[in-house]
Amino acid sequence: MSALHDWSLTPTVAVALQRELATRLSLIPPAGWTSPDAWPATITGVDIGFEEEGAITRAAVVTLDLATLEPLEQRLVRQPTRMAYIPGLLSFRELPAAIAALELLQQPPECLMVDGHGIAHPRRLGVAAHLGLWCDLPALGVAKKRLCGKHDEPGEERGDWVALMDRVREPDAALGLIDDPTRAKREQRSRLGAVLRSRINVKPVFVSPGHRMDLETALALTRHCLGKTKLPEPTRLADQLASRRLKQLR
DNA sequence: GCGACAG
């Protein structure tokens, strides 16, 4: 398990670890989550920001009442950045601080909404999937930009969405991502997530399940959490806390 | 070999 606690890995080792961890993902949501009535009482937004030219990592977590979307508790952690940003290896840079922030919460998180991708990642282990797996909590990712896969342009109405599809990769069959197993292998594609129009006249966001979550649930939760801005409330509030430089209290 | 590339 020591390797799991060592966030300072070479890219080659990190990639190998991602492949291993991806096989441990489950995309089955908790029983009953198909109905909003059975959803948990809270959802926790997670986001990371930087200062000092990236030398310092700031992790923010905000727990909201899932029914009212009112914030209940928030935590902010600052710590030295451990690893450079490498596309595809984002979680190794952001998770240490995020985990530290989550551990400060008085009320244990029940479900995580992370700024970044879930399984919509080349090796199906985006930051939301990695964090969900680490915490063993239902988790989904809401990203502002595409990392991999292709998609059509979603409709213009708020709530419109299209599927994010990618070529089939190694863990996809076991994860149940193959869109149509009956087709010739050459033409099979994996369904990674949804490209959702969260606001009219604004670029869409990329929603994907992370862990213990399926696409339907991830989409339902995200749409439920939409407020007046592009980002759903949990991520928006965490983003605001992680990005905005705090006024010095004195 | 040439792009693409979450935060």
Add this chain to the structure above:
DNA sequence: ATCTTGTCGC
């Protein structure tokens, strides 16, 4: 991600 003011539009 971050450095940054005003400005256009619902």
